[in-house]
Amino acid sequence: MQVLYVFSLLIIGAASNCSPSQTIRNEKLCTCCYNDTKGIPTIGVGFNLKRSDAARVMIKYKLKLNDVLQDCQKRTKNACLTTAQATDIFNNINxxxxxxxxxxxxxxxxxxxxxxxxxxxxxxxxxxxxxxxxxxxxxxxxxxxxxxxxxxxxxxxxxxxxxxxxxxxxxxxxx
Structure with a gap:
C-alpha cells in the first residue's frame, strides 16, 4: 500500500513538504541510469549503483548491473526500471x-x-x-x-x- 501511496503522489504531483514525497521531489525519479552531481551512477530515486548490493538489487528487477552502468557511460536507455520498480527501491531500501x-x-x-x-x-x-x-x-x-x-x-x-x-x-x- 505504501508503494501505491508514494506512486500516486508522483502521478498527481500533490506532495507534502515534510514527508517522503519531499525526498522524491528533491532527488527526482529517473528510471534509467544517470550520473548524480558527484558523478556517481544512480537510478530510481537516488539509488547509488556503486553500493555493494547494487547487482543483487538490479537482478530483483531483471536487470544486469553492467547493462545499467553501460547506459550511464553511453547515455543510453536500454536497461531501465519502471516507475513502480524505482518507487519500490525507494520505499523498501533507500x-x-x-x-x-x-x-x-x-x-x-x-x-x-x-x-x-x-x-x-x-x-x-x-x-x-x-x-x-x-x-x-x-x-x-x-x-x-x-x-x-x-x-x-x-x-x-x-x-x-x-x-x-x-x-x-x-x-x-x-x-
Whole structure:
C-alpha cells in the first residue's frame, strides 16, 4: 500500500513538504541510469549503483548491473526500471535506510523534523552525522537553531536548489 501511496503522489504531483514525497521531489525519479552531481551512477530515486548490493538489487528487477552502468557511460536507455520498480527501491531500501540513520542520530523527533533529517540522510548517514551542532540543538528542541545550522552548512550550498530551504523550514517548524 505504501508503494501505491508514494506512486500516486508522483502521478498527481500533490506532495507534502515534510514527508517522503519531499525526498522524491528533491532527488527526482529517473528510471534509467544517470550520473548524480558527484558523478556517481544512480537510478530510481537516488539509488547509488556503486553500493555493494547494487547487482543483487538490479537482478530483483531483471536487470544486469553492467547493462545499467553501460547506459550511464553511453547515455543510453536500454536497461531501465519502471516507475513502480524505482518507487519500490525507494520505499523498501533507500528511504528506510535513511530513516534508520535519523533514528540513531536524533531519536524521537517530530514527524516533519524527522522527514527533513531523512532527506539530508539520503546523501548518506555520514553526511547527517557531520551536523554536531544541529544535533545538539535538536536534542534541546531548539528548532530554529537546528534549522539555522543546516541552512549555514556546506550541504545546503552543495544541493544548489530550494531543497535546503524546504528542509530548514521543516526542521524549524518543530512539528
Amino acid at each position: 528511504y528506510p535506510e535513511a530513516t534508520k540513520c535519523v533514528s540513531r542520530y536524533a531519536p524521537g523527533m517530530p514527524t516533519s523534523v524527522h522527514a527533513a533529517l531523512t532527506d539530508v540522510a539520503f546523501a548518506g548517514c555520514g553526511t547527517l552525522n557531520q551536523f554536531v551542532k544541529m544535533k545538539r540543538a535538536l536534542v534541546q528542541k531548539q528548532w530554529k537553531t537546528a534549522g539555522d545550522e543546516l541552512k549555514n552548512s556546506k550541504w545546503c550550498t552543495d544541493v544548489k536548489s530550494d531543497r535546503c530551504g524546504r528542509d530548514v523550514a521543516c526542521i524549524a517548524s518543530g512539528k
